[in-house]
Structure formats: C-alpha cells, structure tokens
Amino acid sequence: MSGLSPVAADVVRVVVGLGTVVVLPLGLRLLGDRAVPHSRSALWPSVGVLAAVSVWLPVGAFAALLAVPFALAGVVLAGCALRVRGFSTAIALATPLVGALALVAERAGWGLLGFSGDYLALTVPHMLFAGFGACLVVGLVARTDGSRVARTAAVAAPTGVLLVLAGYFVSDAAELVGAVVLTIGLWCAAAAAVGLVGSSGARALLRVGAVTIVVSMLLALWWAVGEATGLAHPSLSWMAATHGVANALGFVLCTLLGLRLLPRAPEPTGLTYAEVGATQAGPLPDGYRHLRVRHLLMPGATALDLGAVGDALLRWQVHEAALVEVIPDGPEAVPGLRVVSRPGLGPVYLPVPCQVVWVERGADRIGFGYGTLTGHPFRGEEAFTVERDAAGDLWFVVTAFSVPDRWWVRLAGPLTVVGQRLYLRVLARGARRMAGVRQLGGVA
Structure with missing residues (x-):
C-alpha cells in the first residue's frame, strides 16, 4: 500500500478486518440459511480472520496463502447469488469474490486485470462495504419496507456498484456516472430505513446510518467529479480515512445492527402463487407464461395401459426413468406432499421445492399437479398427466x-422456455420408457 500514507494504509487494514470478520458474518446471519447454507457457521468469521491477518503481513506467498480460504468462501457466496430473489441481494453475494480475488493478488504482489498496488488494496474494502454491505442493506430494507423508494434503492444501488466497477476499465467519467447512480440508491435506502418501525435502539442505529451515508456519498461524489474533470478533490488517503471509515462504521455496520434489532417477519414457506389447481380445472390464469405439451406414448392403448403408466407417474417412476432426481416426502403423489427436484450436474445442483396440489385418477386421465414453494426460481403450477384419447392413443x-421469480431467470429471458421444453422432452422420454415396459409386459 505504498501510495497511501502509513496512517491511511493502517485504516484500510482495519476496515478490511472489520468487513471480513464482523460485517460479512453478520450480513449472512441476517440473510439466513435459505440464501446461504450454514449462514451461522463459525467458518465464515474464521476465514475472515485469516484474511484480516493477511493484510498485516509483508507481501508474499504466505500472506497470499492466508487469503485463499476467503477467496474460496467468495466462490461459495457467488454461487449462492443464484438462490436469492432480489437483484440487490444477489450483487451483495457476488461482490465479495471480486474483493477476495483482489486481496489474494495484492498480497501475492501480482497484478490483476491491469491493476496493482493501491487500486487492488482499496478494491477489497470497496467490495466488502459498497458491494456486499451496502447492497445487502438495500436488499434487506426493500424486503422489510416494500415502498417505491425502497424498490428504487434496490435497483439503483446494485446498478451503481456495477457501473463503478465497470468504470475502472472504461473511464473516470463512467465511474462518475456509477457514483451518481449508487448515491441515488443509497440515499433512497436511507430514506426508507428511517421510516422502519422498531425499538428505540434500532431506530437510533438506522438514523445514524442514514445521516452518515448522506455525508459519506457527498464525499464520494466530490472525489469522482474531481477524478473525471481534474478539479481539486481529496486524495486517496484522505478518502480512505473519511469516506471509507464513515461508510464502513456509520452506514453499513450501524444499519445492519439496526436491521438485526427489528422484529423479524416469519419466512414464507407455503405456495408462492394464488391460482392453486388451475392446471386441473382451467382456464390457465392471465399474467403467466402458459405451456401445454403433448407427447405420444402408445397408439391403441387400453385402460390397463393407462392405469399402469399412470401409476408409474404418480409413484415418481417416470422421473426416475428420465434420470431426473426428485426427493419426495412420500412414495406416491398425494395432495400436500412436498417434493424437491435437483437439476444440476453432479454435486452442483439447484434445489427446486414444490408441493402436490391435486391428484386425479379418472377413466381417461391420471396424473398430478404441483405448485411452487418458497425457494423455487419460478412462481406457478405444473401438471403431469397420462391421457387416453377417443382413438385409444396414450399421451x-x-x-x-x-x-x-429470480433475477437471473428473468435475465435469461426466452432461454428459460428452451430449458423448460428440453426438460419436458427428458420427462417424456422417461414416460415412453415406462410405456415400453408396459408393452413388454413388465408392468403389472
């Protein structure tokens, strides 16, 4: 950290330790296990301690080695960004990895993407506080408040963080645009936070955070304008000792502590949509993407064929034959049964929870429908049926x-439809296998 004054360098080191040992574990506890597995585990502050120690050691292999576990933790958190609903919370979970990679590179004495020295050193607290801390605060405030101001903050703050990060590679002017957008987002979050209802201690902490971020971001704007225009502005050392400390202690830490003191609303665990059973009786509700796919299983089928393949469907054997991993709470689909699909590759998978909402055993149709539960990347309902038409064909x-219902699914756009249809083709292949077993006499 040779470009920073000795005092400012020590301030940065202390702030990094505060971020890795206190702020990150505190934020993960507030998110809970639905967002980050084992969010209360002692491993999170433990790897943070190693990272905090590394910044006080001389640059070299040993200092870099101590920072590696924190980088691995950053990889895990970046993966967890796919599990959360809010854009702001997703960016919060993704940014520690950027800071951790910068920390490993700086401690090893390497360059990273054309940056080295002070820029890498200052990237670590920036990603921990303007990235993880600030975006997490915004996401939690938006989840608690839900007002238009809070929703604006939930979009503007993470967008500003990304724009500032992009500005490193583009220009000082681009970084200034990011600073403006980030400031709007954080000021909106502060305005929403002071209106939250809680204990006197919680309200006091939230107000301290709100006042601090107003002053802190004025300093950030002053610095960004100066960098972009050449006008007089504070030095990096002065910014680290003022803006950096104020953002870390006054805004992020105080606001997180204030949010922790607020009464916690119970986590929703039920169905995430209102139109329960619409796939059975119809019509399909407006406001959703509709899908109806038919695959021929067996021409000239009998009622016994329908019953055999239908039973296999209700007993999850169609999914098993398609090599689709499902973990049901019971051996057969019945209303109220919870089932978790696990699409993925090997140990890397996405848990997709659903609940069976209806089961039908008719003369010409057998099947079930299940609806999405909290944690599912979509909201809605899906039905799987085996049907015998008037011509006797089995479908x-x-x-x-x-x-x-997840930011990354919305970003994928039309690709999600392609993925759904590929998944259904795989299931249809499993149904055909069960029908083939029936034709060969292997199903009773």
Whole structure:
C-alpha cells in the first residue's frame, strides 16, 4: 500500500478486518440459511480472520496463502447469488469474490486485470462495504419496507456498484456516472430505513446510518467529479480515512445492527402463487407464461395401459426413468406432499421445492399437479398427466403456467422456455420408457 500514507494504509487494514470478520458474518446471519447454507457457521468469521491477518503481513506467498480460504468462501457466496430473489441481494453475494480475488493478488504482489498496488488494496474494502454491505442493506430494507423508494434503492444501488466497477476499465467519467447512480440508491435506502418501525435502539442505529451515508456519498461524489474533470478533490488517503471509515462504521455496520434489532417477519414457506389447481380445472390464469405439451406414448392403448403408466407417474417412476432426481416426502403423489427436484450436474445442483396440489385418477386421465414453494426460481403450477384419447392413443401431457421469480431467470429471458421444453422432452422420454415396459409386459 505504498501510495497511501502509513496512517491511511493502517485504516484500510482495519476496515478490511472489520468487513471480513464482523460485517460479512453478520450480513449472512441476517440473510439466513435459505440464501446461504450454514449462514451461522463459525467458518465464515474464521476465514475472515485469516484474511484480516493477511493484510498485516509483508507481501508474499504466505500472506497470499492466508487469503485463499476467503477467496474460496467468495466462490461459495457467488454461487449462492443464484438462490436469492432480489437483484440487490444477489450483487451483495457476488461482490465479495471480486474483493477476495483482489486481496489474494495484492498480497501475492501480482497484478490483476491491469491493476496493482493501491487500486487492488482499496478494491477489497470497496467490495466488502459498497458491494456486499451496502447492497445487502438495500436488499434487506426493500424486503422489510416494500415502498417505491425502497424498490428504487434496490435497483439503483446494485446498478451503481456495477457501473463503478465497470468504470475502472472504461473511464473516470463512467465511474462518475456509477457514483451518481449508487448515491441515488443509497440515499433512497436511507430514506426508507428511517421510516422502519422498531425499538428505540434500532431506530437510533438506522438514523445514524442514514445521516452518515448522506455525508459519506457527498464525499464520494466530490472525489469522482474531481477524478473525471481534474478539479481539486481529496486524495486517496484522505478518502480512505473519511469516506471509507464513515461508510464502513456509520452506514453499513450501524444499519445492519439496526436491521438485526427489528422484529423479524416469519419466512414464507407455503405456495408462492394464488391460482392453486388451475392446471386441473382451467382456464390457465392471465399474467403467466402458459405451456401445454403433448407427447405420444402408445397408439391403441387400453385402460390397463393407462392405469399402469399412470401409476408409474404418480409413484415418481417416470422421473426416475428420465434420470431426473426428485426427493419426495412420500412414495406416491398425494395432495400436500412436498417434493424437491435437483437439476444440476453432479454435486452442483439447484434445489427446486414444490408441493402436490391435486391428484386425479379418472377413466381417461391420471396424473398430478404441483405448485411452487418458497425457494423455487419460478412462481406457478405444473401438471403431469397420462391421457387416453377417443382413438385409444396414450399421451404424456404437461400443462403449466409460470413466471420467473429470480433475477437471473428473468435475465435469461426466452432461454428459460428452451430449458423448460428440453426438460419436458427428458420427462417424456422417461414416460415412453415406462410405456415400453408396459408393452413388454413388465408392468403389472
């Protein structure tokens, strides 16, 4: 940290330790296990301690080695960004990895993407506080408040963080635009936070955070304007000792502590949509993407064929034959049964929880429908049925209505439809296998 004054360098080291040992574990506890597995584990502050120690050691292999566990923790958190609903919270979980990689490179004495020395050193607290801390605060405030101001903050703050990060590679002017957008987002979050209802201690902490971020971001704007225009502005050392400390202690830490003192609303655990059972009786509700797919299983089927393949469907054997991993709470689909699909590759998978909402055993149709539970990347309902038409042909039919419920699913856009149809083709292949077993006499 040779470009910073000795005092400012020590301030940065202390702030990094505060971020890795206190702020990050505190934020993960507030998010809970639904967002980050084992969010209360002692491993999070433990790897933070190693990172905090590394910044006080001479640059070299040993200092870099101590920072590696924190980088691995950053990889885990970046993966968890796919599990959360809010854009701001997702960016909060992704940014520690950027700071951790900068920390390893700086401690090893390497360059990273054309940056080295002070820029890498200052990237670490920036990603821990303007990235993780600030975006997490904004996401938690938006989840608690839900007002238009809070929703604006939840979009502007993470967008500003990304724009500032992009500005490192583009220009000082681009970084200034990011600073302006980030400031708008954080000031909106502060305005929403002071209106939250809680204990006197919680309100006091939230107000301290709100006042601090107003002053702190004025300093950030002053510095960004100076960098972009050449006008007089504070030095990096002065910014680290003022803006950096104020943002870390006054805004992020105080606001997180204030949010922790607020009464916690119970986590929703039920169905995430209102139109329960619409895939059975119809019509499919407006406001969702509709899907209806039919695959021929067997021409000239009998009622016994329908019953055999239908039973296999209700007993999850169609999913098993398609090599689709499902973990149901019971051996057969019944209303109220919870089932978790696990799409993925090997140990890397995404848990997709659903609940069976209806089961039908009719003369011409057998199947079930299940709806999305909290934690599912979509909201809606999907039905799987085996149907025998008037000509005696046996069909595997999938009927669904859904909308994305995760930021990354919304970003994927039309690709989600492609993925859904590929998934249904895989299931249809499993149904055909069960029908083939039936034709060969292997199903009773």
